[in-house]
Amino acid sequence: MTGASTHNLRVENLSIAYGTGERALHAVRDVSFSIAKGEAYGLIGESGSGKTSVAYALLKYLRGGTIRTGAIDIAGNDILAMSPSALRDFRGNRAAMVYQDPMSSLNPSIVVGEQIAEALRRHRGLDERAAWQRSVELLALVHLPAPDALAKRYPHQLSGGQQQRVVIALAIACEPDLLILDEPTTGLDVTTQAVVLDLIQELRHRVRSSILFISHNLGVVAQTCDRIGVLYAGELVEEGLCATVVSQPSHPYTAGLLRSMPRAADRAFELKPIPGSLPDLTRPPPGCIFAKRCEVAGAECTERRPGARRLSDTHVTRCFFPERVPELRDAGDKTVAPAVAAVAGPGAQPVLEMDALSLSFRQHVGLPFFGTVRETRALDDVSLSVPRGRTLAVVGESGSGKSTLARTVVGLLAAERGVVRFEGTALASQAAQRELDLRRRIQMIFQNPDGALNPQLRVGDIVARPLRLYGRAKAAEIPARVVELLEKVRLGARYASRFPHELSGGEKQRVNIARVLAADPEIIVCDEPTSALDISVQASVLNQLRELQAAAGLTYLFISHDLAVVRYISDTVAVMYLGRVVETGPTETIFHGPHHPYTESLLAALPEIDKPRRPVAAVPPLPDWGGKGCLFAPRCPRRIDGLCERVAPPLADTGDGRLMACHVPLSGLAAAQAAIPATEPA
C-alpha cells in the first residue's frame, strides 16, 4: 500500500458477512474510504447500515462476522495480515475506540485509573507509578474534576458523561494514529452530549489522530467532522465534505435522510419520510441497493450497480442520476396536513388538565427490611392543560419527570398530590379505579415499539383487544374492524396474522398506533413514540400522528427529549427540569425566545446540520448549594447569586402568552441571549 505518509486509514473494497452459505448476511459490501492525518471523517447510517461492523472490522474484531474481501491499512500496517500477537500490540495503541455505551464499556469492579493505567503499562512500558501518574493526567486532560480522587473511583460512581470522558481518556492514552468513535454520544442527554462533542473537538487539535466518527445523527457528524460518508444497507452511497453533502446531497438516500430530519430552527419544514424498508441483505439486489425505495430511479437502476461517480475532487456518489436529486431535496410532502389544525380557537375549554401533580419515588436501597429509602422528586407541583384537538409537548432531559407525567395521566402511576381532569371531571389516580369508558378515551403510545407488543400474540389479536375490552365492536365485526384499523395506519390486512417479531421497528409502532385507535380515544399520551426509531421511520410516524389529529380531532400529550421533534409536532410546549415545569407556552414563543436559561442551554446544545452549535457556557459551581431555591441554579449561566440558590422562582406569566419560572426578567434574558449569535437563521 502506498500513501501511508498522507493517510492514517485506508479501507479498500471491504466486505463483511455474518454466517455462511445461503443464509449469510452480507452486512457490508465493497466499502472504500480513507482518512488523512488529523482529519475527522463521519460515517453516517441508520440501523442495518453496517456502520458498526465497519468500525469493529478496522480493529479486526468481528464476533461472528468475517471479512470476505478487502484491505485495511492503518498508518502503514496491514491489519488483516497481522498475527494475533501483533494485533494485540496494535489495538489500544495505534488504533483505539470509544464505545456507544460507556457504562457497559468500563469494568465495574476495577477503579477507572487502573483501567487506563493498564493500557499504558502494556503499550508504553511504564511502571506502576508512572502509569498511574499518566492516567491521572489523562483524566485531567478530558476535564474531569479532581482527577486524583476520581481515578480511584469505580465506574458506577460516575455520571454517564464522566464515564464517557474516562473512555475517551483511555482511547487517547497511547496517542493512537486512528481514533474510532462509535456513537459516542448516543444515550447521553443533549447537554451532556454537547460537552462530550466539545471535548472531542478540543482533543482533535491536541492529538494528531485521525478520527472516524460513527453516528446515526447527521447533526452530530456535521458539527464534528470534515468529511462525511453515507452508508446505506452496507454500501457507501455518498461521500464528500460535510458542508457539501448537507447542502447539496447528490444521492437520493442522503436527500431523503435530510428531508426526514425535523429541525428545531424551522417549523415550516415539512418532513418527508423515505418510503419502503431495507432490502434483504442475505440476497442483495443486483442493481442499486437503494433502487426499490428511490423516487427518481430509472430502469437501469434495478439492473446494474452504479459505480462511484466523482462530482468534484471530494464529492463522490453512487447514483446514475445525481442531477435528479435536487428536485427530490426541495419537494415537501404536500400530502401532510398543516401542522396547526384549526380545531379549537383560543380560550377553548381544555380537555385534559393536570392540576398541581406531585409524585416522589421512594427506592429501597439495601436488604429487605433493612437498608434506607432514597427519595427522588419526579413531579413537583406540575400544572398543565391541553385544549381539544391540540398537542402539548413536554420536553426535558432524563430525570425531568416527563415520562412520569405521562404515566400519571393514564393512571399507571398515582400522584401523591394533585389531580388529573378530563373534560373538567377529576380522574381516579389509578387506571384500575377509573371507569371503563374514561380509560378508553385516554390511550397511550409507548416509547419502545418492540416492548409494547406481546411477542406471543398475533398483530390481529393485539389490535382486536381494545375492541373487545371496551365493547367497540360485535364479535362478528371484529375481523373487519381490525383490517380497517391496520389500513388506517398503512399496514395491510396481511399483517393481522403476523407475530410482532416479524415486523420492522416502524411497522411495530404502527401496530401500537392501530391498537390505540381501536379504542377510539380522544386523548393520546405519546411517550417518546419515535425515539427508538430511525430518522426516516420517525418522519413517517410523526406525519401519521399529525394526519390522525387533523382527521379525528385527537388531543396529544407528547413526551419527547428531542426539541426538533417537539417543534414539528406541538402547538404548546412545557419544558421540565427535575420534576418542575420551568417554562410553558405556545411553541412559537418558546422557540423564538427569549428563553428560560434551561431551554436556552437545551437549544444551544442541540446539534443541527445548518447552524453552528454554541459552546456550552461554563458556570462556576455553587459551593454549598442545599437544593433549595431554583433547581437549575447550579448550572445556570444567568444565575443571580444570592437569590436563585435561596428562593425558588414561581411559574409566572411573562406577558407574552407563556409562563416561566425565572428570577431574571424577560428583558434581561433577551439582552443576555442577544449578545450571542441567534439560534435561528434570519
Next chain:
Amino acid sequence: MVTFVVRRLAFMMLILVSVSFLTFLIVNVLPGDVANTILGDFATPDQVEALRQRLGLNQPVLYRYVEWAAGMVHGDFGISLKTNQPIGPTLWGRLKNSLILASLGLAVAIPIGIGLGVVAAVYKGSFLDRAITTTVVIIFALPEYVIGLALILIFSIRWNLLPASSLVLPGQSVFSNPLTLVLPIAVVALGMLAYFCQVTRASMIATLNSGYVRTAVLKGLHKRSVVVKHALRNAMIPTLAEIGLSFGYSLGGLVVIETVFSYPGIGQFLVQAIQNRDIPALQAAVIVVAAAYSIGNLIADVGSLALNPKLRV
C-alpha cells in the same frame, strides 16, 4: 461493609427464628400426633397419654415453642427419647464431623469446579467444552449414593485401595484413619464441583460477552489478563452467591453420603433419629442444619460483596 454484615446477620437471625418455628409447627401441629408417631400404630391409649405427659404435649403449642427455643439458645437441645441423654453434646460432635467432610469437599471442589468452568467458557463450543459440560451434567444428575457405591465398587471392592466404610468408634476422631475420609470427600466434592463448574461457565460466558471485556481486548491486553483480571473477577460475583446457595444442597447430600459410608456426621444422626422416631433429636438436627445453611449463605454473600464495588457503599 460492617453495617451490611450486621444487617445481614440480623436478617439471618430472623430467618432462623422463622425456620425453628416452622420446624416446630411441622412436627407439632401437622395432623398426626407426635406421641402416636413415636409409639407406632399398636400403642395403647394409656401409653400414648403417658408419653404425651412426658413430652409436655398437653400444653399450648406457643408455650412449648418458647420453652424449647429458650432452651436451645442456652445450648439445651433437649433429651433424646432413644438414649435418654442430652442431645447437645452428640449433636455438636456430629456437626463437627459433617463440617470437616463438607469443608474438605469444598476445598477440593472450588478450585477444580471453577477452573473447569473457566476453561469450558473460554473455549466455548470446542470439544473440550462439550466434554466438560457433558461430564458435569451426568455427574450432577447422579444421586450421591450411586456415585458413592460406584466408587466403593471400584476403589474398595475391585482394587481394594480404600476402605468402603468410615465407621469410627465412639469418641474417636474421624482423622484417626484419614484413608476412610477419601471416598466420602470425593463424593461430596464431585457433586459440588459439577455444580460450580456449571455456574462458573454460565457467568463466565456472560462476562466474556460483556462490553468491558471487549474494551479489554481492544486495549490490546494479553488473553490471560482479559480472562483473569477482567472476566473472572466479575464472573465470581454471581458464582459465589450460587455457591452459598448450593451449601444447603450439599448438606442435604451429606445425609445420603454419610449413610452410604456410615460416616458419623449429622446426616446420619438425622436418619437415625427418624428411624428411632426420636422427635426431639430430629428437631434439633434440622435446626442445626438450617442454621449451617444460613451461615453458609451469609459467608457467600459477604464474599460476593467483597468483590462487588457497587454494593460496598
Next chain:
Amino acid sequence: MSGQQPQTTAKPAVSPWERLSQVAILLFPALLFFLIAFGPLVTPYSPTNFDPPNALRAPGEAYLLGTDEFGRDVFSRIVAGAQPTLLPALISTFIGILLGTITGLAAAYYRGRRDEIIMRVMDVLLSFPALILSMLIIVTLGANMVTLVLAIGFVFWPRSARLIRSAAIELAQHEFIDAARARGESAFHIMFREILPNMWGIIIVDFTLRFASAVLLVASLSYLGIGVSPPTPAWGLLVKEGQPLLQMAPWVVIFPCVVIAIVSVGSVMFGEVIRRRLTLPDRRILS
C-alpha cells in the same frame, strides 16, 4: 438505535449424530410414560414373589439382570419399580410447579408488600435443604405415597416460585404489560393472558429439570428407608436392600443404580434439548 453488530440469523449446522441423539432424547419421555402406565403388567417374572432355588443368579439368559438373595428377578423388579418411583416424582413435580407458577406470577404482578411477604415465606422454606425438609414432612405426616408426593411438591414450591417470579418480573418490565394496565385489564388477564404465554418455555424446562431432581429425591428417600416401604420395588429401595450384597452379587445394586442414573441424566438432557430449542438462557438446576 443501531450500533449492534448484526446477529447471525443462520443456525449452526446440526450433525446427523446430534440429530439422532435429539430424537432419542425426545422419545425418552414416551418411554417413561410407558413404564409408569404398563410397567407392572409387562414384567417377565413376579417382582415380589420369593423363589429361593433361583437366588443370586448372575445376569444371563434366564434372568437378564440376575436375581437377588430371595430369587426375585432384578429386571422385573426394576420394571415394576418404575411406577412407585416415577409416578410420585411426576405428580409432585406437577404440584410444585403449579403452586410455584401461581405464587410466582402473583408475587411478580403485585410486587410491593404482598410480594415481600410471599418471598420472605419462600426464603424461610428455602432455608431447609430439599431432602431434609421432605424427610421431616414425611416423618411427621406418616410415611406413605401421598405424603411423599405432598412433601416433594411442597419442597419444590418455593424453588419454582422464585424462578417464575424473577422471570415474570423481567417480563413485566416490558411495556406491553404497562399497555395492558393502562387499558385497564384485570389482574387475571395480565397474569394469565399476557405474562403466562411468554413463560411456557421456562416452565417446561423447569419441569424437566425438577422432574429429574424429584426422581433423585424419591430415590434418595427410599434409599434412606423413608416414604416407600418394602416389598414395593422402588428403585432407591432396591439399592438399599442390595447394598450388603455389593461384594457378592453386585448386579443387584448396579442395575438399579444404572437405571436411576439413566432416567435422571435423561430428563436433564431432555430439558437441555428443549432449552436449546427455545434458546432460553442458562437456568440452574438447583434452588
